[in-house]
Structures are given as C-alpha cells and as structure tokens.
Amino acid sequence: SSQYIRVHLLISGPVQGVYFRKHTQDxxxxxxxxxxxxNLVNGDVECILEGVKSNVDKVIIWCYQGPPNSRVDNVEIxxxxxxxxxxxxKIM
Numbered sequence: 001s002s003q004y005i006r007v008h009l010l011i012s013g014p015v016q017g018v019y020f021r022k023h024t025q026d027x028x029x030x031x032x033x034x035x036x037x038x039n040l041v042n043g044d045v046e047c048i049l050e051g052v053k054s055n056v057d058k059v060i061i062w063c064y065q066g067p068p069n070s071r072v073d074n075v076e077i078x079x080x081x082x083x084x085x086x087x088x089x090k091i092m
Contacts, residue, residue: 031056035050
C-alpha cells in the first residue's frame, strides 16, 4: 500500500532569487507531488508537499541541496495530516 503524506517545509539560507520555487515545482511535478512553494519576507521558502511518501521523500532530499547558486542552511520539516486538496504544484 502506498502511504500518502503531507509535509510542511521551511527552507532557510540564500534561497530566494535563485529560482528555488520554480525548481521545487519542477522536481515535485516530476515525482507526482502536489502542493505549493512561496517566498517569505524573512528570506525563507515555505512549501507544502503532498503525495506518496517515497516521492515526497525525493523532493525533501532535493530541497536540502536546492538549485545551483542557492545554499540551503536548514530545512525544518513538520508532518501534517494528508488532505488530498491539491491537484498540481503552484508557485505562490
């Protein structure tokens, strides 16, 4: 049985202005993960990811690395209740 999960990520470091959200969207869609990513005023990127656990895990692993020219200092992960609310991955 495929376990569906939802995670809430806060990614900190110089992660804005390096297409972090666009890359996260691409990686998520490639892995059938839905949700959204947005820039926060403090410079962090916030994401919600929903999908099969093995796929979500791949996106999380990527988030620790980020796109070229980014430097990820920290990824804070909170597990939340899966909702199935999302049909795609949006950049907010």
